[in-house]
Amino acid sequence: MLRAFTLLLICQLAGESTAVLTGLPIPGPVVGLAYLLIGLMVYRKSTPWLDDTASGLLRHLSLLFVPASVGLIQHADRLRAEWLPLLAGVVISTIAAIAVGALTFVAVTRLTGHPAQGEDHKP
Amino acid sequence: MIASTPGDIWVYLADTPLLWLTVTLIAYGIGYIAFTRSRSNPIVNPVAIAAALLIGLLVITDTSYETYFDGAQFVHFLLGPATVALAVPLYNNLPRVRRAALPMMAALAAGVVTAVTVALAVAAALGAETQSLLSLAPKSVTTPIAMGISERIGGLPSLSAGLVVATGITGAIVVTPLLNLLRIHDWRARGFAVGIAAHGIGTARAFQVNQIAGVFAAVAMGLNGLTTAILVPVLANLFF
Numbered sequence: 270m271l272r273a274f275t276l277l278l279i280c281q282l283a284g285e286s287t288a289v290l291t292g293l294p295i296p297g298p299v300v301g302l303a304y305l306l307i308g309l310m311v312y313r314k315s316t317p318w319l320d321d322t323a324s325g326l327l328r329h330l331s332l333l334f335v336p337a338s339v340g341l342i343q344h345a346d347r348l349r350a351e352w353l354p355l356l357a358g359v360v361i362s363t364i365a366a367i368a369v370g371a372l373t374f375v376a377v378t379r380l381t382g383h384p385a386q387g388e389d390h391k392p
Numbered sequence: 393m394i395a396s397t398p399g400d401i402w403v404y405l406a407d408t409p410l411l412w413l414t415v416t417l418i419a420y421g422i423g424y425i426a427f428t429r430s431r432s433n434p435i436v437n438p439v440a441i442a443a444a445l446l447i448g449l450l451v452i453t454d455t456s457y458e459t460y461f462d463g464a465q466f467v468h469f470l471l472g473p474a475t476v477a478l479a480v481p482l483y484n485n486l487p488r489v490r491r492a493a494l495p496m497m498a499a500l501a502a503g504v505v506t507a508v509t510v511a512l513a514v515a516a517a518l519g520a521e522t523q524s525l526l527s528l529a530p531k532s533v534t535t536p537i538a539m540g541i542s543e544r545i546g547g548l549p550s551l552s553a554g555l556v557v558a559t560g561i562t563g564a565i566v567v568t569p570l571l572n573l574l575r576i577h578d579w580r581a582r583g584f585a586v587g588i589a590a591h592g593i594g595t596a597r598a599f600q601v602n603q604i605a606g607v608f609a610a611v612a613m614g615l616n617g618l619t620t621a622i623l624v625p626v627l628a629n630l631f632f
Binding site: 274277278280281284295296297298299301302303304305306309310315319320322323324326327330331332333334335336337338339340341342343344347351353354355356357358359360361362363364365366367368369370371372373374375376377378381 | 416417419420438439440442443446447450451457460461464465467468470471472473474475476477478479480481482483484486492494495496498499500502503504506507508510511512514515516517518519520521524528531532534535536537539540541543544548549550551553554555556557558559562563566567570571574576578580581582584585586588589590592593596612614617618621622625
């Protein structure tokens with residue numbers, strides 16, 4: 270776990286440094302994600318110690334959102350004034366994005382002739 | 393200092409990081425128990441419950457967000473390494489992902505552009521301010537990425553975090569009835585779409601319904617993180 274955590278932090282640190290040095294608008298941890306992915310592709314396999322730590326961190330991913338969500342308390346006035354446009358924007362765009370994403374996926378699957386292999390859902 | 397009354401103990405503890413870190417974990421635990429008791433109903437979201445409990449507690453005890461965050465930052469800090477860790481499931485599913493590369497790329501492009509432009513168009517039409525719009529733009533990606541983008545383009549990171557959670561809950565609630573209505577039966581398409589639109593909360597929902605849907609949702613979440621991180625700052629420069 271210590272090894273894996275060190276590796277994750279090294280990737281993040283390299284990512285943050287890259288983002289700052291190049292002035293890229295991409296967040297540092299995302300660059301770190303790309304570095305780790307490239308590393309795994311070059312190394313051609315993951316290891317149990319990395320898999321275990323990664324799945325442990327990701328299993329409780331939603332806990333990590335809590336402190337930032339509590340930060341909404343700082344925006345009480347803004348939310349009172351703008352709750353309707355923000356809520357409508359969130360709900361309508363989420364419905365639209367799911368529909369468009371799924372329909373596009375299915376349409377391109379048909380065009381390229383790669384139907385689901387035994388992965389169909391029969392409700 | 394020797395605390396002699398409960399009030400003295402409170403005064404002492406309220407200023408230490410330990411108290412608010414512990415309370416954050418307890419609040420999440422309560423939310424998580426409520427979620428499992430409801431048989432994983434997506435409306436009973438643990439993050440929303442924990443945040444509501446904590447906000448209530450901060451208001452009642454007249455504690456500032458800064459004091460709270462002194463403790464909660466230890467949890468918050470883990471968002472960075474957790475984002476990097478998303479590379480691992482992405483790597484482990486590469487073969488499956490490569491086979492569906494073309495439909496995925498098309499769905500990703502269409503889904504990301506839809507999520508961002510529809511959200512901005514609707515909110516702007518209903519009168520949201522510029523800074524609110526900038527905070528809304530990255531709401532379909534997982535919180536750490538959304539907050540990073542929001543900060544970069546001049547939005548309010550903590551407002552973005554709240555909007556991200558709201559988006560995730562919406563996606564988890566609507567995905568099954570919506571896609572049944574549209575008669576889309578391919579689990580890969582269903583999972584991928586909810587991963588694009590509703591990040592980690594949508595992905596957790598997809599895993600509950602079907603394993604393949606979950607894998608494709610996780611991949612979509614990772615790819616959308618990269619795509620939105622590149623696309624939104626460009627769009628923000630163009631329009632604001």
